[in-house]
Amino acid sequence: xxxxxxxxxxxxxxxxxxxxxxxxxxxxxxxxxxxxxxxxxxxxxxxxxxxxxxxxxxxxxxxxxxxxxxxxxxxxxxxxxxxxxxxxxxxxxxxxxxxxxxxxxxxxxxxxxxxxxxxxxxxxxxxxxxxxxxxxxxxxxxxxxxxxxxxxxxxxxxxxxxxxxxxxxxxxxxxxxxxxxxxxxxxxxxxxxxxxxxxxxxxxxxxxxxxxxxxxxxxxxxxxxxxxxxxxxxxxxxxxxxxxxxxxxxxxxxxxxxxxxxxxxxxxxxxxxxxxxxxxxxxxxxxxxxxxxxxxxxxxxxxxxxxxxxxxxxxxxxxxxxxxxxxxxx
Ligand code: NAP
Numbered sequence: 014x015x016x017x018x019x020x021x022x023x024x025x026x027x028x029x030x031x032x033x034x035x036x037x038x039x040x041x042x043x044x045x046x047x048x049x050x051x052x053x054x055x056x057x058x059x060x061x062x063x064x065x066x067x068x069x070x071x072x073x074x075x076x077x078x079x080x081x082x083x084x085x086x087x088x089x090x091x092x093x094x095x096x097x098x099x100x101x102x103x104x105x106x107x108x109x110x111x112x113x114x115x116x117x118x119x120x121x122x123x124x125x126x127x128x129x130x131x132x133x134x135x136x137x138x139x140x141x142x143x144x145x146x147x148x149x150x151x152x153x154x155x156x157x158x159x160x161x162x163x164x165x166x167x168x169x170x171x172x173x174x175x176x177x178x179x180x181x182x183x184x185x186x187x188x189x190x191x192x193x194x195x196x197x198x199x200x201x202x203x204x205x206x207x208x209x210x211x212x213x214x215x216x217x218x219x220x221x222x223x224x225x226x227x228x229x230x231x232x233x234x235x236x237x238x239x240x241x242x243x244x245x246x247x248x249x250x251x252x253x254x255x256x257x258x259x260x261x262x263x264x265x266x267x268x269x270x271x272x273x274x275x276x277x278x279x280x281x282x283x284x285x286x287x288x289x290x291x292x293x294x295x296x297x298x299x300x301x302x303x304x305x306x307x308x309x310x311x312x313x314x315x316x317x318x319x320x321x322x323x324x325x326x327x328x329x330x331x332x333x334x335x336x337x338x339x340x341x342x343x
Pocket of ligand 1: 025026028030031048049050051054082088091092112139142143249250255
C-alpha cells in the first residue's frame, strides 16, 4: 500500500482519545470515515468533514488504513474477530492498527488472523494522555518492526511526536503495560505524599512544588496532583481503564511467575475506587481514598458499596477494604 492524501482512513472509537486523534487525521487532509457505538461523540468530527459509517465493517470496507481506539480487550475482540468484524470486512492489503490499551495475546491473535487474509495488523497503544492526544504529541508503542510500519508512518505522525518499535505483534501492548505499572506507582506515590503533607500540617501545594523539583517528582505528579488538590476529578484517564491496565499487567506477570508488588498495591486502590462508584472519574481521584467520608460522598463515592469479601469487577480477587490508606472518616 502506498499512502497518499487520497487514501481512505477509518477510525472506530471516537471517545476521549479517539476523537482528537481523528481530528488530527482530518486536519492533515485525509479522507476519514468514523464509527462510534454512541454516535453523538462523533458529531464534532462529522461537522468537520468526516463521513459516518453505521458499523465497524462499513467503516472498514473501503479503507486503506483502519484505526481502532476502544475501551477494553472485549471491545477489541468484538470489533475485530466477530463474524462481521474488521478482520473479514477490511479489504486485502489494508492496515489495521489498534491504539487501544489491550491484551498482548489478543493483539497476536488479531495479527495472525489478518496475516492469513493478506491484511496487516499491529498493536499501537499510546501514551501521553488526553492532552497529548489533543496536542497531537502522543508517544506510540508499536508492536511491529519499523519496516512493517513504514508505509503508514506519515499518518501516525499526524497525532504523535515519538514512535517506539517493539518489533513484533503484542510487544507494543507488553511495553505499554510496563508504562502503566510505572504510572500506577507514581499515582500511589503522590497520593501518599499529599496525605502525609496534609496530616503533617504542611502547605500541600508547596510540598508538591518542592517534590516536582526533585527526585520524587513525575509527570503524573506535575499534571495530576494539582487537579487532586483542586478537587477536579474529571477524566482524563478513567479509573476503570487504570484498573483494566493493571489487571492486564498482573495477568502478564502471573504468566511469567513474576511478582509486581507496586502494581498489586495500585490495583487494590483502583479496584476499591471503582467499587465505590469512581469508575468514570479521572485517575487523580485516587486521593479521595485518603480523605474523610464527606469529601468522598461530595465527589459521588459511596463507601457502603465496598464489601470486604466481594469479588473484583474483572473476576480478580476481592479488593481488601482494609487496604485503603486511611479509610473513610479518618
Ligand atoms: P473512552 O472515552 O471510553 O473511549 C472509548 C470509545 O470506544 C468510546 O467512545 C466507546 O463508545 C467506543 N467503543 C467501545 N466499544 C465499541 C464498539 N464495540 N464499537 C464502537 N465503539 C466502541 O476511553 P479513552 O479514554 O478514549 O480510552 C481509550 C483507550 O485508550 C483505552 O483502552 C484506554 O485505556 C487507552 N488510553 C487512554 C488514555 C487517556 O488518557 N484517556 C491514554 C492512553 C491510553 P461509547 O461512546 O459508546 O462508550
